[in-house]
Amino acid sequence: MNLSDSIRSVFDFPIPGIHYRDITPLLENPVTYQEAIRRMAEAVKGWGKIDCIAAPEARGFIFAAPVALQLGAGLIPIRKPGKLPYKTVSLSYELEYGKNTIQMHEDAIKPATRVLLIDDLLATGGTMDACRQLVENQGGEVVGALFLIELLDLNGREKLHIPMERVKALIPY
Numbered sequence: 001m002n003l004s005d006s007i008r009s010v011f012d013f014p015i016p017g018i019h020y021r022d023i024t025p026l027l028e029n030p031v032t033y034q035e036a037i038r039r040m041a042e043a044v045k046g047w048g049k050i051d052c053i054a055a056p057e058a059r060g061f062i063f064a065a066p067v068a069l070q071l072g073a074g075l076i077p078i079r080k081p082g083k084l085p086y087k088t089v090s091l092s093y094e095l096e097y098g099k100n101t102i103q104m105h106e107d108a109i110k111p112a113t114r115v116l117l118i119d120d121l122l123a124t125g126g127t128m129d130a131c132r133q134l135v136e137n138q139g140g141e142v143v144g145a146l147f148l149i150e151l152l153d154l155n156g157r158e159k160l161h162i163p164m165e166r167v168k169a170l171i172p173y
Contacts, residue, residue, distance in 0.1 A: 003039070004171045006032045007149065021149050021173065023120055027062065036170065037063065040146055041070035043168045044116060047143050051114045052076050054135055056102060056127055057083070059120040063148060067118060076108045076115070078131050089138060093130040102130055104138075111139035122147040122169055125156030132160060149173060 006026035013020040026032045040063060044050065054076040055064030061077060068075045081090065081101050088103040109115065115135045119128055122145070132142050145162050150169030157167045 001032065001035050003032060003036055003148075004173075007171065021121065021151075023059070023062075023148065026148075036148060037066045037070065039170055040067050040118070040148070043170070044071070044144060044146060047116070047166065049114055050116045050143060052109070052140075053116045053118050054078055054104070054108075054131055054140075055118045056131055060118055063120055064118040067116075067146070071116075073116070076104055076135075078102050078104050078134065089134065091130050091134045091137070093126060093133075095124075095126055100127070100130070102127070102134060104134060106138075109135060109138040109140040113140045114143050115140045116143055117145040118147070119145075120148045122150040122156045122167075123154050125154075125159030128156070129159050129161065132162065144168070 008022040008025050010020040010022050050071050050073045052074040053064045053068040055061055056078045065075055081103055084103055084105055087106045089106045090101055090103045092099055092101040117131050128145055135142055144166030147169040149171045152172050
């Protein structure tokens with residue numbers, strides 16, 4: 001099964017000049033969605049024990065939760081400010097056109113917790129590198145990063161500060 005056949009290209013969204021990769025056709029089909037989850041879980045089998053999966057909202061959750069269940073790991077939601085109910089730790093980071101802040105619960109990660117980062121798409125790498133920093137600042141060990149899609153021409157994996165062999169994407173564009 002070629003998963004890229006289930007990715008829709010939308011030109012000029014959300015702004016003119018952007019070529020958006022829409023994952024909703026893949027998600028709408030239980031066969032392709034289940035296959036994507038199976039392949040994501042399989043891609044990290046040789047990476048040793050994974051205690052938790054951390055993922056940024058919102059599309060990261062779509063893949064992280066079922067992969068966590070497949071791997072027998074916990075799930076750590078990384079959210080925008082004001083979305084988590086308990087005490088949080090935050091990290092602000094620069095985007096191409098502005099700033100963003102992410103948070104997670106302060107007790108989500110214990111020292112030496114082995115954490116896999118998951119998101120739907122790797123573009124410039126800014127959000128996932130901020131997730132890595134947030135996890136490491138709490139004493140977690142990032143074992144790698146996993147994506148459904150990677151936009152190769154944006155060189156996002158180079159910004160992640162994760163060994164290249166520990167950055168995987170199922171569908172490269």
